[in-house]
Amino acid sequence: MSIQVSNISKRFGNFVALDKVSLDFPSGELVALLGPSGCGKTTLLRIIAGLEQADSGSVILEGEDASSTHVRERQVGFVFQHYALFKHMTVFENVAFGLRMKPRGQRPSDSVIADKVHQLLNLVQLDWLADRFPAQLSGGQRQRIALARALAVEPRVLLLDEPFGALDAKVRKELRRWLRKLHDELHITSIFVTHDQEEALEVADRIVLMDHGHVEQVGTPEQVYNQPATPFVYGFLGSVNLFHGRVDEGGLKVGDATVPHQQSNFANGAEVFAFARPHELDIVTDPAATKGLGAKVVRVLSFGVSSKVELDGSGSATGQHFEVELSQQEVQKLALQPGQLVRLLPSRLKLFERTHAG
Amino acid sequence: MSTTANTAHLRHQTRFERNAATREPRWIKWSILGLSLGFFLLFIFMPLLAVFFEALRKGWSPYLHAIIAPDALSALRLTLTIALVAVPLNLVFGVAAAWLIAKFDFRGKQLLTTLIDIPFSVSPVIVGLMYVLIFGANGWLGAWLQAHNLHVIFALPGMLLATTFVTFPFIARELIPLMQAQGREEEEAAVVLGANGWQVFWHVTLPNILWGVIYGVILANARAMGEFGAVSVVSGKLRGLTTTLPLHVEILYNEYNFAAAFAVASLLALLALVTLAIKSWVEHHSAAQQINAPLSMEKTS
Numbered sequence: 001m002s003i004q005v006s007n008i009s010k011r012f013g014n015f016v017a018l019d020k021v022s023l024d025f026p027s028g029e030l031v032a033l034l035g036p037s038g039c040g041k042t043t044l045l046r047i048i049a050g051l052e053q054a055d056s057g058s059v060i061l062e063g064e065d066a067s068s069t070h071v072r073e074r075q076v077g078f079v080f081q082h083y084a085l086f087k088h089m090t091v092f093e094n095v096a097f098g099l100r101m102k103p104r105g106q107r108p109s110d111s112v113i114a115d116k117v118h119q120l121l122n123l124v125q126l127d128w129l130a131d132r133f134p135a136q137l138s139g140g141q142r143q144r145i146a147l148a149r150a151l152a153v154e155p156r157v158l159l160l161d162e163p164f165g166a167l168d169a170k171v172r173k174e175l176r177r178w179l180r181k182l183h184d185e186l187h188i189t190s191i192f193v194t195h196d197q198e199e200a201l202e203v204a205d206r207i208v209l210m211d212h213g214h215v216e217q218v219g220t221p222e223q224v225y226n227q228p229a230t231p232f233v234y235g236f237l238g239s240v241n242l243f244h245g246r247v248d249e250g251g252l253k254v255g256d257a258t259v260p261h262q263q264s265n266f267a268n269g270a271e272v273f274a275f276a277r278p279h280e281l282d283i284v285t286d287p288a289a290t291k292g293l294g295a296k297v298v299r300v301l302s303f304g305v306s307s308k309v310e311l312d313g314s315g316s317a318t319g320q321h322f323e324v325e326l327s328q329q330e331v332q333k334l335a336l337q338p339g340q341l342v343r344l345l346p347s348r349l350k351l352f353e354r355t356h357a358g
Numbered sequence: 359m360s361t362t363a364n365t366a367h368l369r370h371q372t373r374f375e376r377n378a379a380t381r382e383p384r385w386i387k388w389s390i391l392g393l394s395l396g397f398f399l400l401f402i403f404m405p406l407l408a409v410f411f412e413a414l415r416k417g418w419s420p421y422l423h424a425i426i427a428p429d430a431l432s433a434l435r436l437t438l439t440i441a442l443v444a445v446p447l448n449l450v451f452g453v454a455a456a457w458l459i460a461k462f463d464f465r466g467k468q469l470l471t472t473l474i475d476i477p478f479s480v481s482p483v484i485v486g487l488m489y490v491l492i493f494g495a496n497g498w499l500g501a502w503l504q505a506h507n508l509h510v511i512f513a514l515p516g517m518l519l520a521t522t523f524v525t526f527p528f529i530a531r532e533l534i535p536l537m538q539a540q541g542r543e544e545e546e547a548a549v550v551l552g553a554n555g556w557q558v559f560w561h562v563t564l565p566n567i568l569w570g571v572i573y574g575v576i577l578a579n580a581r582a583m584g585e586f587g588a589v590s591v592v593s594g595k596l597r598g599l600t601t602t603l604p605l606h607v608e609i610l611y612n613e614y615n616f617a618a619a620f621a622v623a624s625l626l627a628l629l630a631l632v633t634l635a636i637k638s639w640v641e642h643h644s645a646a647q648q649i650n651a652p653l654s655m656e657k658t659s
Binding site: 049050051071072076077078080082084085086087088097098101102149150152153 | 543544547548549550551552553554557561562565566
């Protein structure tokens with residue numbers, strides 16, 4: 001089922017949680033709402049579910065305005081961050097709850113309910129836990145039971161609020177892969193909220209980046225990572241080196257240093273933010289070099305496929321911390337020593353007009 | 359609510375006690391223990407013992423006579439009647455108020471929370487006087503009540519009102535922190551799964567607060583049976599008609615009928631002891647539930 005939200009605004013007292021947000025969630029996709037805490041992503045999810053009432057704007061489910069439809073009738077599945085399993089019920093009863101609460105006429109018989117519950121527990125691979133209580137399960141197991149419970153009522157959409165937020169790193173990775181697989185099997189329109197960019201990039205078909213109640217960018221993981229639309233998106237996805245500068249004929253002037261750049265749509269004299277990913281900075285060890293930002297090597301971290309070099313630019317005009325990612329061979333070739341003075345040359349720079357970011 | 363904290367605390371405490379590095383010197387431990395036990399013996403246990411001692415001083419026969427005297431029996435009946443009406447009333451009110459305060463946001467929530475505490479902070483005698491001022495012969499509604507031949511003051515309705523007022527906060531006070539700690543997530547989950555308001559309350563909210571409700575009912579009941587001040591003002595103490603057990607004890611005592619007074623007092627004390635026993639059983643039971651949960655949580659994952 002497709003979901004549209006149009007012009008949704010929501011305030012809590014003086015705090016603006018959502019400011020005229022309009023989005024389109026196509027049928028069958030797995031979409032991530034990504035953003036820092038307080039950006040309004042959970043509020044938006046709860047408004048779609050009907051657990052929160054928007055101040056203005058509307059939620060359209062499958063072409064029908066559902067703004068005044070009660071949560072009960074929206075047929076959404078909601079998975080809570082802390083699972084919200086019913087503590088006093090067994091796993092079986094938790095999953096059966098939605099079916100047992102149906103009005104008498106629509107309520108399936110006990111044997112149908114039992115079949116359905118076991119089928120769902122098999123789907124989440126936890127059939128053997130049917131008689132346990134939630135307190136006897138691990139976090140990952142609870143999350144999967146919460147998902148089975150949400151699926152029991154055959155929801156038209158599945159909404160997940162920080163589904164892996166409370167789990168440790170390893171279980172989290174496992175569940176991520178599992179959720180992706182489950183979605184590929186069920187093809188139910190799903191939206192999940194996360195503040196973890198890696199999670200969003202890895203799992204989602206499409207990512208909605210939010211900040212301060214606004215939508216910053218919508219796109220596939222490749223699009224938002226490779227072509228960030230705003231400084232916020234650039235800074236939020238992956239690590240980044242940021243510096244301020246002014247565009248002139250020779251390139252970008254940062255303090256008294258000059259660096260080359262490829263973007264030509266800026267007038268001379270424009271004040272800009274410049275972004276470079278750690279792998280987009282080259283280290284020049286030649287002391288005679290004049291181009292590039294001056295910096296001092298602080299630490300070389302060589303583990304994994306690539307090495308990280310931390311540099312301190314406090315000697316030069318930028319006065320800030322830099323992070324550069326190099327291959328192991330390059331690091332060996334450069335033979336960097338802590339304290340060594342080098343210059344940084346960006347191979348790719350993304351510029352944003354300074355007024356743009358406020 | 360206190361039981362939850364207790365159990366986790368207890369487990370920590372035993373570990374703390376066994377460790378030489380964190381253990382207090384023996385003499386400190388024993389003097390604190392001695393102080394509190396001594397206080398308990400002197401001010402609580404001895405008076406209680408004295409009641410039973412005085413009651414049985416002249417033997418079992420006068421004791422039984424005092425208890426099965428018609429006035430005493432009617433006082434017992436009246437006490438139980440009042441408790442039987444006041445406690446269920448407050449059960450309904452208390453659960454409703456706690457639900458409102460813990461699960462919803464509305465204007466005036468703080469005011470309602472404060473209002474619930476009023477019966478705790480107002481002297482019971484004042485409570486009685488308030489009702490006399492409203493329903494008494496010269497009170498605001500006195501003339502109207504007389505015209506319709508309705509008796510509130512110096513009759514059962516007045517005593518019910520006074521007792522209900524005094525036992526007002528027990529159940530609500532017990533449930534509000536419990537329900538606040540539990541949050542709204544389980545209820546929200548139930549609604550999303552299609553449950554209606556009544557189903558949410560019956561299948562999700564109530565099972566989660568059941569032990570708190572029972573605990574509150576026991577406390578409210580103990581107070582309803584033992585209430586003296588407020589009831590004494592509105593009852594008029596018509597012997598055999600509007601005397602509850604505590605009032606009956608006072609009447610007997612004022613008549614220098616000490617043995618009978620203590621006999622009836624011992625009956626009241628017995629009711630209190632039974633209540634206490636049920637209360638500690640409930641505490642034990644809910645504590646056991648609380649212990650199971652965190653322990654099994656630790657071993658998995």
